[in-house]
Amino acid sequence: MEESGKKSREMVEEAGKLFEKFGLTPMQGRIVAYFTISDPPEKTFEELVEYFKASKSSVSNSLNFLLSNKIIDYKTFVADRKRYFFITDSFFRVYFEKVLENVSEFKELTLKTVSLRTPHHPEASAVILKWIENANLFQDTIGKAIAQLMKESV
Numbered sequence: 001m002e003e004s005g006k007k008s009r010e011m012v013e014e015a016g017k018l019f020e021k022f023g024l025t026p027m028q029g030r031i032v033a034y035f036t037i038s039d040p041p042e043k044t045f046e047e048l049v050e051y052f053k054a055s056k057s058s059v060s061n062s063l064n065f066l067l068s069n070k071i072i073d074y075k076t077f078v079a080d081r082k083r084y085f086f087i088t089d090s091f092f093r094v095y096f097e098k099v100l101e102n103v104s105e106f107k108e109l110t111l112k113t114v115s116l117r118t119p120h121h122p123e124a125s126a127v128i129l130k131w132i133e134n135a136n137l138f139q140d141t142i143g144k145a146i147a148q149l150m151k152e153s154v
Helices: 003-020 026-037 045-052 056-068 091-116 122-152
Strands: 072-077 080-087
Touching: 003 026, 026 045, 026 056, 026 072, 026 080, 045 056, 045 080, 056 072, 091 122
Parallel strands: none
Antiparallel strands: 072 080
């Protein structure tokens, strides 16, 4: 493998691991990473299977997830039945929406926790209520960022 190909694969691996931290599976993360470095930016299903040396099922499942979450999209060309997949600008919007869902769950659980506490240690309850206050601030800030991302992608 030539040096630039080796460096590209290393970058896909490194970026793929980063995307896993955003909640993607290893294959999904590597596909997203591959789209960020590949030229041309559109790839067919067959090209992805070949590049990753992965099963068709694994690549197909990953593409379906990425498509359903609008992280990637595809286009076709006249007289060519193949779909050409490419990355969209929706990744951060999708990710932050999932973060907001997790924060909402956190707040619900925290409220349940506080409701079970006895009044004997109000300082502990105050700390936990501060978590909810911070979560509200976080949700508001991220919500505004999502709105801005959606406005820019129209």
